[in-house]
Amino acid sequence: MTPQSMVHEQLVPLLQKLIQNACVNTGDDDSGQETRSIETIREFLRERDIDSRLYYRNPDRANLVARIRGENPMAPTLAYMGHVDVVPADGADWSRDPFSGEVHNGEVWGRGAVDMLGMVAAFTAAFTSVAESGKRPPGDVLLVIVSDEEAGGTFGARYLIENHWDEIKCDYMITEVGGLHIHTDSGPAITMTVGEKGVCWVRMKFRGVPGHGSMPYRSRNAAMLASEALVRIGRATTRRVMTPLVREMSRAFFQGPVEHLLSRLPGFFDRALARLYRRDPGKARFLDTASRMTISPGVVRGGSKVNIVPDRAEIEFDVRILPGQTVEQTQEALRGALGTLADEAEIEFFEFFPANTSEQDTPLWRATEHICSEILPGTRIVPMYMGGVTDGRYWRQRGTTVYGFAASSPALTMDRFSQRIHGIDERIDIRSLELNTEYLMRLPHELRST
Numbered sequence: 503m504t505p506q507s508m509v510h511e512q513l514v515p516l517l518q519k520l521i522q523n524a525c526v527n528t529g530d531d532d533s534g535q536e537t538r539s540i541e542t543i544r545e546f547l548r549e550r551d552i553d554s555r556l557y558y559r560n561p562d563r564a565n566l567v568a569r570i571r572g573e574n575p576m577a578p579t580l581a582y583m584g585h586v587d588v589v590p591a592d593g594a595d596w597s598r599d600p601f602s603g604e605v606h607n608g609e610v611w612g613r614g615a616v617d618m619l620g621m622v623a624a625f626t627a628a629f630t631s632v633a634e635s636g637k638r639p640p641g642d643v644l645l646v647i648v649s650d651e652e653a654g655g656t657f658g659a660r661y662l663i664e665n666h667w668d669e670i671k672c673d674y675m676i677t678e679v680g681g682l683h684i685h686t687d688s689g690p691a692i693t694m695t696v697g698e699k700g701v702c703w704v705r706m707k708f709r710g711v712p713g714h715g716s717m718p719y720r721s722r723n724a725a726m727l728a729s730e731a732l733v734r735i736g737r738a739t740t741r742r743v744m745t746p747l748v749r750e751m752s753r754a755f756f757q758g759p760v761e762h763l764l765s766r767l768p769g770f771f772d773r774a775l776a777r778l779y780r781r782d783p784g785k786a787r788f789l790d791t792a793s794r795m796t797i798s799p800g801v802v803r804g805g806s807k808v809n810i811v812p813d814r815a816e817i818e819f820d821v822r823i824l825p826g827q828t829v830e831q832t833q834e835a836l837r838g839a840l841g842t843l844a845d846e847a848e849i850e851f852f853e854f855f856p857a858n859t860s861e862q863d864t865p866l867w868r869a870t871e872h873i874c875s876e877i878l879p880g881t882r883i884v885p886m887y888m889g890g891v892t893d894g895r896y897w898r899q900r901g902t903t904v905y906g907f908a909a910s911s912p913a914l915t916m917d918r919f920s921q922r923i924h925g926i927d928e929r930i931d932i933r934s935l936e937l938n939t940e941y942l943m944r945l946p947h948e949l950r951s952t
């Protein structure tokens with residue numbers, strides 16, 4: 503069966519069903535109910551005589567694993583990994599029902615179309631086709647479909663990693679987020695995510711002395727201390743770290759001789775970034791976060807009543823760290839920015855995950871490059887380093903080479919993707935599904951161990 507006919511007859515109906523299942527993850531333990539979509543995929547495989555197994559901590563939030571045995575037990579294992587939960591969508595803002603899975607103008611509409619049910623449907627269809635082809639690939643191929651990515655993977659990837667590692671361990675993995683088309687000064691390009699920043703969430707507390715709001719003379723107001731801290735941290739800058747990866751992203755994102763020159767001159771990178779921001783704010787944000795520790799206040803709390811001087815205030819910061827950066831360095835950066843206020847602040851860390859990066863010089867990169875040279879001729883692959891996290895980090899942390907990639911059509915530009923992911927009118931063009939399915943069908947056979 504050609505990728506085109508497979509997409510029309512099997513993949514699109516599967517994707518529509520996954521969208522209609524509406525496995526909305528609100529972060530509540532009983533939301534998602536992803537077992538419905540896991541069963542949809544299990545049934546799709548079963549109809550084609552392919553066995554799969556479910557693993558779960560909560561039976562309503564199951565995860566699926568299926569395996570094709572390769573010819574050579576020593577050959578590397580390749581996994582296709584995706585999540586079936588989606589974030590909420592308010593239909594009132596959309597041009598079409600976000601959970602109908604309607605096909606309109608060659609696009610499948612609905613929440614999850616790009617994040618990442620379209621990829622999950624392509625993974626499943628391509629996996630099935632490899633299994634049915636009768637031509638065994640060199641190494642094992644795994645299909646890993648999980649729940650609960652949108653809330654950190656407690657029931658999904660993290661559960662699997664901690665409890666069923668032997669069933670899901672692999673040498674190479676393809677997952678989200680990637681395959682976004684960009685224009686560069688050296689021609690069209692498509693992104694492949696090779697790493698993610700680390701997460702370091704911080705709570706900063708200030709204490710004051712309660713008193714009557716009618717007599718604030720020389721009072722110690724915790725809310726005032728917290729707001730001074732916000733101003734100081736907001737003004738502070740963190741150091742740029744120009745890794746080879748950031749240099750490569752810079753070459754792809756900056757355009758024209760002035761931006762390129764500024765971006766290479768020591769101390770002028772931020773000037774180049776400001777110019778890029780005026781032209782393309784999305785790309786500027788990508789590049790900024792890839793090249794420094796970012797500190798973003800997310801929650802501010804303080805005080806309890808209008809006429810009481812607050813004795814407590816706290817701020818939660820979303821800090822994203824670069825490879826090698828630690829809790830201690832985060833603490834140092836915050837204390838440095840606070841200056842004289844540092845001793846007034848109690849700082850605690852409530853979430854930590856280290857930054858993680860995969861090598862670029864790998865058989866998976868080369869195989870992808872080779873297939874793309876044929877199905878997306880003239881488009882070169884550009885590595886990306888992401889500020890956000892995906893489930894791929896759990897495997898990267900254990901040594902798997904993980905790339906976020908899909909062989910999308912040129913219609914899926916970085917701009918369009920950024921507007922659609924977690925946004926309104928999310929949709930994917932069917933041509934992207936065809937190209938990606940072809941890529942995923944060929945990959946297990948093209949992947950060489952060297």
Ligand SMILES: [Zn+2]
Pocket residue numbers: 585617618651678
């Ligand atoms: Zn996702």
